[in-house]
Amino acid sequence: MLRAVALRAGGVLALLAIWWAVAATHLWSEVFVPSPGSVWHQLLQTSTTHDGQRGYAGHLLYEHLWASLRRILLGSLYGVVGGIVLGLVIGLVPTVRALLGPLVTFVRTLPPLAYFSLLIIWFGIDESPKVILLFVAALPPVAVATAEAVRGVHEDYVFAARSLGARRWQIPLRIVLPSALPEIMTGVRVAVGVAYTTVVAAETVNGVPGIGGMIRDAQRYNQTDVVVLGLLTIGASGLLIDALLQLAERRLVPWRGRS
Amino acid sequence: MPSPDERAPDERAADERAAAVSLREVSLTYGGKRRGGGVFGRAFKSADPVDALRDVDADIPGGEFVTIVGPSGCGKSTLLRLVAGFARPTGGEVAVAGAPVTGPGPDRGVVFQQPRLFPWLTVRRNVEFGLRTAGASAAERRARSDELLDLVGLSDSAGRLPHELSGGMQQRAAIARALAPGPRILLMDEPFAALDALTRERLQEELRRIWRRTGTTILFVTHSVDEAVFLGTRIIALSRRPGRIVLDETSTLPGEDDPHTHPDFPGRRERVAATVRAAAA
Numbered sequence: 161m162l163r164a165v166a167l168r169a170g171g172v173l174a175l176l177a178i179w180w181a182v183a184a185t186h187l188w189s190e191v192f193v194p195s196p197g198s199v200w201h202q203l204l205q206t207s208t209t210h211d212g213q214r215g216y217a218g219h220l221l222y223e224h225l226w227a228s229l230r231r232i233l234l235g236s237l238y239g240v241v242g243g244i245v246l247g248l249v250i251g252l253v254p255t256v257r258a259l260l261g262p263l264v265t266f267v268r269t270l271p272p273l274a275y276f277s278l279l280i281i282w283f284g285i286d287e288s289p290k291v292i293l294l295f296v297a298a299l300p301p302v303a304v305a306t307a308e309a310v311r312g313v314h315e316d317y318v319f320a321a322r323s324l325g326a327r328r329w330q331i332p333l334r335i336v337l338p339s340a341l342p343e344i345m346t347g348v349r350v351a352v353g354v355a356y357t358t359v360v361a362a363e364t365v366n367g368v369p370g371i372g373g374m375i376r377d378a379q380r381y382n383q384t385d386v387v388v389l390g391l392l393t394i395g396a397s398g399l400l401i402d403a404l405l406q407l408a409e410r411r412l413v414p415w416r417g418r419s
Numbered sequence: 420m421p422s423p424d425e426r427a428p429d430e431r432a433a434d435e436r437a438a439a440v441s442l443r444e445v446s447l448t449y450g451g452k453r454r455g456g457g458v459f460g461r462a463f464k465s466a467d468p469v470d471a472l473r474d475v476d477a478d479i480p481g482g483e484f485v486t487i488v489g490p491s492g493c494g495k496s497t498l499l500r501l502v503a504g505f506a507r508p509t510g511g512e513v514a515v516a517g518a519p520v521t522g523p524g525p526d527r528g529v530v531f532q533q534p535r536l537f538p539w540l541t542v543r544r545n546v547e548f549g550l551r552t553a554g555a556s557a558a559e560r561r562a563r564s565d566e567l568l569d570l571v572g573l574s575d576s577a578g579r580l581p582h583e584l585s586g587g588m589q590q591r592a593a594i595a596r597a598l599a600p601g602p603r604i605l606l607m608d609e610p611f612a613a614l615d616a617l618t619r620e621r622l623q624e625e626l627r628r629i630w631r632r633t634g635t636t637i638l639f640v641t642h643s644v645d646e647a648v649f650l651g652t653r654i655i656a657l658s659r660r661p662g663r664i665v666l667d668e669t670s671t672l673p674g675e676d677d678p679h680t681h682p683d684f685p686g687r688r689e690r691v692a693a694t695v696r697a698a699a700a
Binding site: 314316317319320321322323324325326327330335338339341413414415418 | 503504505522523524525527528529531533535537538539548549552553580581582596597599600
């Protein structure tokens with residue numbers, strides 16, 4: 161345990177050292193490779209009000225982060241709920257599988273940016289198209305994982321429940337859904353990952369506050385240190401969220417891989 | 420929620436006179452045509468029609484411990500699944516307590532080769548599953564699950580999840596779960612086949628004790644002749660596919676204190692084994 165922590169800390173430190181060394185050679189200008197020091201400076205600048213300027217583009221760093229996280233959480237939440245329902249129906253009803261299966265696969269293969277333009281035309285440039293984009297992006301992984309898991313539930317679990325007096329209509333919620341939970345949790349982690357990779361794209365249009373909007377603005381003014389800061393912020397929060405999801409998974413499906 | 424041992428004596432006697440299970444010329448051919456056996460209309464799929472069972476006839480009175488033995492692939496598990504209502508015969512009729520079987524139901528408890536406990540429920544909640552579906556109150560459920568967990572020796576593991584138990588303990592829990600709704604018949608499909616030899620022997624002995632205490636009719640499928648002779652008050656042997664009854668005899672051995680050391684045991688085991696060998700060839 162201690163060893164694992166030490167290894168990880170060592171890895172991060174080594175990367176920082178390499179970054180610092182590369183920047184210190186000044187082979188490339190600050191615009192291409194900002195030094196760790198200037199990124200740290202930007203972290204302080206964007207987190208405080210200074211010279212009458214509040215954070216970056218009028219919002220503190222945590223406000224940018226929270227705006228992005230809120231979109232990710234809402235989009236993922238809708239996507240997870242919708243994906244589970246859709247996956248259950250697709251997995252249980254062959255007719256629906258034949259009807260909707262190809263559609264889900266079609267949407268899954270589309271790059272989210274491809275349909276973002278359509279969403280903007282339909283829903284404008286405020287919050288809704290962003291959250292809807294993440295919802296559409298997060299839904300297919302959950303739906304596919306759920307449908308696969310539902311079809312993979314061993315029929316003896318269903319038979320056991322029926323022999324214990326469970327009614328046919330009780331089977332989907334009482335047996336199939338909990339049986340499929342381990343795979344669904346994997347789908348949820350993938351979905352949140354997809355939402356993460358999509359949020360920056362969603363924030364390229366009217367994305368301030370938001371980490372994506374911040375990165376976009378900084379890019380316009382060649383503020384590479386702010387771009388890097390945005391990347392690190394969104395990445396670090398992603399690691400944290402995934403750790404939380406793993407924890408939830410261990411709590412929710414402790415039998416995973418052992419039954 | 421009466422368990423068999425709690426029912427009135429005359430009611431039990433009536434059960435025992437009536438055939439608990441009757442099989443009339445039961446045949447099963449699958450692959451030829453689609454038969455919605457599964458819960459969501461899943462059908463057996465096979466390129467060529469397979470004759471699994473042909474003209475199986477038997478009347479099983481209540482209270483018996485019937486062991487069904489035969490070579491692998493002889494259709495003995497299939498026969499059990501027909502009684503459980505997981506599939507329908509393509510010919511003949513399966514009836515339980517005089518009524519044709521149309522699907523699974525709580526009057527027939529099932530124990531599978533794998534325990535198939537619901538992994539998201541504690542041992543107690545697994546045992547209580549069949550009581551909840553029957554609408555038993557919390558107090559009733561508690562009392563009945565306490566009694567059953569005690570019967571199978573799992574009182575200390577009530578709050579644990581199935582994956583925290585050994586294979587033998589999981590199978591005990593599965594037996595308790597199957598007994599909970601007070602089934603008329605307990606159907607067991609090679610329940611001890613996946614266990615190590617020591618655990619298997621211990622569970623065989625315990626099952627004999629449970630059968631004596633509850634008086635439940637048991638249909639027990641096994642590929643072990645030794646197990647069939649040790650447990651069965653009636654031993655049915657099936658031939659290889661298409662499965663037909665090649666031996667059907669009653670035995671008093673399970674009533675003895677220690678069937679294994681009884682002088683009749685080796686002779687009977689040899690006779691049944693010879694029949695199974697001949698039927699498998």
